[in-house]
Amino acid sequence: MADQSIVALNQKIDALTAQVAYLADQAAIVERQRQDRAELVRDLTPIADQAFHLAIEQLEEVQEYIDLSDLLRLAKRLMRNGRNLEKILDQLESIADFSQTAAPIADEAFSKAINTLADLEQKGYFTFARGGRRIMDNIVTSFTEEDVDRLGDNVVLILNTVRDMTQPEIMNFVRSTLLVAEQEIEKPVDITYSGLLRQMRNPEVRRGLALTMRVMQVIGSQTQPTSS
Template identity: 60%
Template sequence: MEAEITALNQKLDALMEQVAYLSEQARLAERERQARDELIETAMPIAKEALRLGSEQLEEIQEYIQPEELLRLFKKLLRHARQIETLLDQLDALYDLIETLTPVSKDVLMRLTEALQTLEDKGYFAFARGGVRIVDNIVTSFSEEDVNRLGDNIVLILNTVKDMTQPEILTFVRNTLLLAEEEVGKPVDISLFSLLRQLQDPAVRRGLALTLRVLHVIGHQAESKSNPVSAQD
């Protein structure tokens, strides 16, 4: 008798557990149903509005596009969904990169602006504009034949410039110009007696001799150019 009571209690306990489980499942199902009802109640106005707007937009373009074209486009979008997703991921990465580089680019732009302003204050741009004007004057002043002759004689010109820029030559020219600038304002006695007296100065005689030597060389070169045959003899 006692064993039968124990078995009956066990069955009652199992039955109560099943009833509790079924009650919990019913409660969960009711909660899910309420959530679906709330979602449908919330989504229906939105869906109706979306359908209305879609219908209005389709009415505006229905003469330009056919339903089969929309279907074909939709199928193509579905076929390339993975590529579209990859493209969107790349756009997100690009946007993140732009956000990262924006502060750096602002700093670089600010530094570049400051550097350009410094160059402008120092006159680099004004010098460049003047250089462009000089080049323009050169281009408009010389013909193609002049440029060709310049190219043929460029080595001789550079050698002449190199010789003229020797420190000794530049010092001599500078000292001569400074001395001439000082003496040009002084009174000059051009009488024969004054000239003869100046010839007694060794420096004057040396300068005169050097001048005559230079004149001799210039005259000899001019004679050689005018009489090439006799020069060869």
């Protein structure tokens, strides 16, 4: 019986010792927190004093432009529009998130655009465009307003003429004629009567002369003589 009482007493002493140790630990924690707060206050006090004096100096500079009623009215508006301000902040956060997401895509697109422009420059597109601009400047400075009006009146006729001149048959004929002329122009030409007569024996020469005369006939028929 006495042994059981001693055991129970020892258990109570152990429990009391544990509680005392716990309270001591808690007291140490509270003391450390108090010291941390005191140290923080000591560190912030000079900063707060400096900020306070700076705020006073800045307010003194603008005090003639600020009215207390204006500040109160602004504060009321801010409080009334708290939800709107919160929505604006949410939108700004969404824009910031979108910017972070789109930044790599924009960088890649910008790099591709730079490479495309460099490729166009290397191929000569910009040089051609600058040359075309000079051509347009020359055209604009070379034609008067009356010339432009006449051009507008005859633009359909001009386009039809260009269309007819750019037919494959005409273009092939002109090209082949130029190629033959380039080859024949370097050769010696016999312009004596006998040489010309020999050439007249050539059927192709006679056909060419006949076609030339036919063209001259058409030109003559379309040219009306001026009445005196």
